[in-house]
Amino acid sequence: MAATPATPTPANRPTIVVVGHGMVAQRFLEALAEGGTTARARIVVFGEEPRPAYDRVRLTSYFSGSTPEDLSMVGDGFLERHGIELRLGTPVASIDTAARTVAAEDGQVLAYDTLVLATGSYPFVPPVPGSTTRGCFVYRTIEDLLAIEEYAKGARVGAVVGGGLLGLEAAGALKGLGLETHIVEFAPRLMPVQVDEGGGAALLRTVEGMGLKVHTGVGTQEITAGDAGTVEAMLLSDGSALATDLVVFSAGVRPRDQLARDAGLAVGERGGIVVDEQCRTSDPDVFAIGECALAADGRVYGLVAPGYEMAETAAAALAGEAASFTGADLSTKLKLLGVDVASFGDAHGTTGGCLDVVYSDSRSGLYKKLVVGADGTLLGGILVGDAEQYGTLRAFTGSTPPVSAEQLVLPAGAGAPAALGPAALPDEAVVCSCHNVTKGAVRGAVAEHGCTSVPEVKKCTRAGTGCGSCVKVLGQLVNAELEASGVEIDTGLCGCFGQTRQELYEIVRALRLTSYRRLLDGYGRESARGGNGCEVCKPAVGSIIASLAPTIGASGYVLEGEQAALQDTNDHFLANLQRNGSYSVVPRIPGGEITPEKLIVIGEVAREFGLYTKITGGQRIDLFGARVDQLPQIWGRLVDAGFESGHAYGKALRTVKSCVGETWCRYGVQDSVRMAIDLELRYRGLRSPHKLKSAVSGCQRECAEAQSKDFGVIATAKGWNLYVGGNGGATPRHADLLAQDLGDEELVRLIDRFLMFYIRTADRLERTSAWLERIEGGLDHVRDVVVRDSLGICAELESLMADHVAGYRDEWAETLDDPERLMRFVSFVNAPGVPDPTVRFVPERDQVKPDLPLLTIRPLDDALEGTAQR
């Protein structure tokens, strides 16, 4: 068989060597694969770090629960599929451009045809005496974070040198680790590169308001060590000393150009490997991309988006296509700290003849500035305190917005016009600057590639998969495009109702409707009015009426009148149905704390009724195998002993798990058991769109697994951190940090609001995790609503919860008190004393299990089945 020239043999395949496996290198590899170069060349990557490329931009999210694996940027099987050889933990020590070889530190030498340098930057550590003392760190790699986390366990105070973007991020992280945190910034304001004086003042107020201590206009002169040889204090240029246990340097980064320098490649005066518009260095066989490169416009870019553009440019050059990188935008938006800060375009107004439009309200920490050209084009801007418009404004940069700049800076409610939506953007506007995706491309993804949701569009265009700051605008665009293309998505709850659960909630609340029938006959789909409803909407409406009961004047008792007909069988019998028709019994054990006396009662009841007993995953005890007619007797005993319903059957609060906490545990910093009990008693019986779970841990070690809960609480030295949207189950999700260092009252207030906002806006059977992912604006929006009260509804949410708490009654105690209700708990309506003969048990491991074979026996005259007609 003749050799096909299209498939190069190993001998004639060129070798491309990449130095560094960071974000930009990975993007370069992806671009090579997309362009088919991986099939034609051998590709070898040397990485200094012990792990493949990860998302450095989201580095800090490690502290809010992302694992190093979550942060990985290398798709499963990507390297194998494209035959890319990755040598981790293998730094390159030198390059010989004449011999065209690289030598690694471990001695291996490899010949290249093309060399690509993607070595990134290193954090700059100012040359102050003592800067290498134990306790000094930088903030760049996962390894740095692991080291800081470990060291912080034995520390109380931390100081960050540098009040720029990264410094604030690092400070937020230290604070999250429970340290008293200081920021030392040489410039007269925070984030001097991004914001001007006015913006700095607003930012300072907010940052200080969060409990961080800021020292501006002072330099660090020396780090002093204590007797143990570890950091003890920082001496500042104003003569003062700042006692601290830990120092993080975040005073800027410098390009890693030493390899290139040693190899004789041209480097800039202030660092950076000189490259042309195709990202070629002074040696045409060597490219440099990302933060290590000094681009053709004379700048070194410290952001990921320009690095990605360079990666694609170099990959195109290698594939023989035309592309060039001539410069990029420096827009940034601060994540994490909970302060909205954004700057984009020509934020400082350096363009000749430009004008500023400023709105400033230091009372509420708000500062907005837009820089406008003489002809009215938007050139750039700074937003502090409210960066809601960032995505849209950034996309408008370079064009004339349809609304005047004066109107754009006014806050909502102060005479601002209807918000400037992304609908007004031109198709060329770049919506996602991380991946350079235009509005036109997003519309195309919907119109031509059939995407019908944000996740699909993300996959198709990569928009929104970088820093995430454009996701909000993305959502608005996708919806607008879907609507425009006439896709009519029936968002109705079921065949009976055209409304969503949220809309039904609002109808029930506003009209104080306490009857399902009135809701169905008045607001159901035409075809469903007057009917019996269905198994989807009945429990959903039952839950809405139950969670609003005290407020709309319905009975809080779920088996009252018509409500009884709406409940799923579990709610109807206040127990969980098992496979053979028996039920399980789960008494509430708040926080998992139980007295020996109560344990004995449970044991006695189980023994007497022959129930299978098991400790659940929710820190309580489940008794299985009760016949429906035994439930009242069993519960009679339990209620007498002081137990209540555990609502294991309801879409309601399940458990608030706890760890033993500071009372006993040597690490505990708060009484987690008390808090868990308080929370469980407060929210017990609360009906919601899906079940609700919670946990409270006594310290960062997190023995109660609070970050896997709908709302989780972790103790800090100063109070409590509140996490929301966690989930175990089928699609596990780590919870997001909503607020930090809360006092008891503040914690409860935020949870009240969070839960009521969720109950109000979630879909049926939508856990908080899915809701948080779906709801427009995501976590930021929820934080705005429940922490900052941006919708002005917090007072109402709190009062709804207060109504719930005041109106709570134990369902089992109420049921036992009412002979009429008890009549329901019989196996047969015409033979009340007779137990169901098909509910039987057989022994297993000293207890019982359902006799399932018994159920396969069909009644004798069952031959009639299937032919029955009336």
Add this chain to the structure above:
Amino acid sequence: MTLAPDKPLAPADAELQLRLDGAWLALCPLARLTPGRGVAALLPGGRQAALFLDRDGVPYAIDNRDPFTGARVLSRGLVGTAEGRPFVASPLLKQRFDLATGHCLDEDGVAVRAYEVRLHRG
């Protein structure tokens, strides 16, 4: 679909009867049933029937055995309307059964026995 009154047509002391082997068998007073829900009844020979009232107070009866699991639980399902006909959804795996014919709406060829019922004024 007619908009029938929500009040049951029969007085509360009317008796629910089921036709078995050509004879009417008395089961319970109407008051023991809640519109939209069911109860189970034990029949001679050990069979079980699931009795229901729809929202208009019209009674139905089908066999109580869920053919998908074997458990006698259909009486504990939720009542609904699909295409104008009343059904019950099994509380275990949620398959729906037509209350008038016993036919499963979610899987062809599966059915449970349906019984004739009436309300008898004593």
